[in-house]
Amino acid sequence: MVVGVEDIQVESKKIPFDTNELVLDGGFPMPKMETHEGFEAPEINAFGHTFRDYDAESERQKTVEEFYRVNHINQTYDFVKEMREKYAKLDRIEMSIWECCELLNEVVDDSDPDLDEPQIEHLLQTAEAIRKDYPNEDWLHLTALIHDLGKVLLLPSFGELPQWAVVGDTFPLGCAFDQSIVHHKYFKDNPDIHNPAYNTKNGIYEEGCGLENVVVSWGHDDYMYLVAKQNGTTLPSAALFVIRYHSFYLFSSEIEMVNVLASDHKEKHAEPVDQRIALKDDEFK
Template sequence: MKPDKKYTPEEIAPLASLEQWDEDLLERYPEEGKPAKAKEEFRNYDSPQRDTVREFYRLNHTYQTYDFVLEKEKEFLKFNKKEMPVWNAVEYLNTLIDDSDPDTDLDQLQHLMQTSEAIRADGHPDWFVLTGFMHDMGKVLCLFGEPQWAVVGDTFPVGCKFSDKVVYPEFFALNPDATDERYNTKYGVYSHGCGLKNVHMSWGHDEYLYQMMKDYLPEPALYMIRYHSFYAQHRENAYDHLMDEHDRKMFDWVRKFNPYDLYSKSPKPPVVKELKPYYEDLMAKYLPGTLKL
């Protein structure tokens, strides 16, 4: 499916809030040692949340083809949409406001700081803290008009057989690649142990931000950014046949990051004004003066 397809408003935003994806992850992967979040604790929308999440993944699994991903990479990895200082880019992401999110007053910036401050509190290296702060910056794709299902969602390889370990695998039957002989075998266009560096992942904020950050952050940070939504592998080990030994080593870092991504959210807002100087210094240490989006 080519990205020049005209999507309906319902196809662009099937979720009432991007946070619904995160909530669904918490249901699937509750924090170790804690019970799954009770259903009544989740946001209550007029239409059942599960139905909107199912529709989100129906669209995601239908349209995320190998050709779609290549076209999106070609379109967005030119980084010619905007250029601005790094903190301004974070503030630009913060214009992604969702009034339909009834259960929190936290904005995008505060959510990012919750993750990074939890990492900082545990004494991890400063590049790890910065990774937590920046890891969802790729969601600016929404501000460029991208459909939700091409920004967030569990990621998976395209160009080979879809795993039944990916959430809602039944919807892959709607994807044209599922019946294309080039792409529907175990390895598809890849080979055994080829390494994830040679694998195209479904398009979204992970790959976009990785490509933006790849010249600036340590390799463990880049793996965290690029694969933090690749639950079919770092939780289910579904694509081990494509990984090489270096990937397996680096996925220890992805798994180390995952609890901070999922479980660090709380209703208590960080005080951005107090923390801003620390993060500006951290950005100056690792990142260029301006980011190209």
């Protein structure tokens, strides 16, 4: 039977913002763009709000706030130590990168105020957007594609961890919780605040000890870093840094915690990506 075009039902996808017709190679329509430091970026998210607005009224806001409440109560210094040790064994399952991307078709991230779509879309959109901005940096396209693969920790074959132990912004443990952390008020119920050793600005860390020596809340970033590193990835160390710390938002704000970074490390890693990629791999350690 020949089916006429008029018989075909095309599923129309709701896009609640003005598109300016730009469609990336991956086939994703883009909302209206604004230019920031030479890069084009959308002005608003799919819900019509500015990005990373944790207070804008919406159903999504409630889910995200509840996520951070539970996350801030349960991420403790001892919990992170235990998880790092357990997951560094990499004794779960073997698969290709694309098989792993496909697993994220099942995963929605409760911590993200800007997105409630399956995570595979986020991987592809990130990789395509970076390919557009940095067409010659193929390592960065790959880094973008794999940066969130650690979210498979939510699935049964990886231990089915709860959302609070997998997603969301990350923050240091073993020192005072910085006021700038999203929904900071929920740390009042975190057991670590009763440990006086953890309650000063630098806590258990020596000034300039280096970020890699700081215990950072456990989740998909550190897990994917361990997977890439221990599988002997050939990606440059800048890629490993991006994977490991892409949710560490304190890093981009001028906060006192950066005092724990070694000064040379601070200079190199605090630069925007386009300056960083100009550094040779061995300079980036």
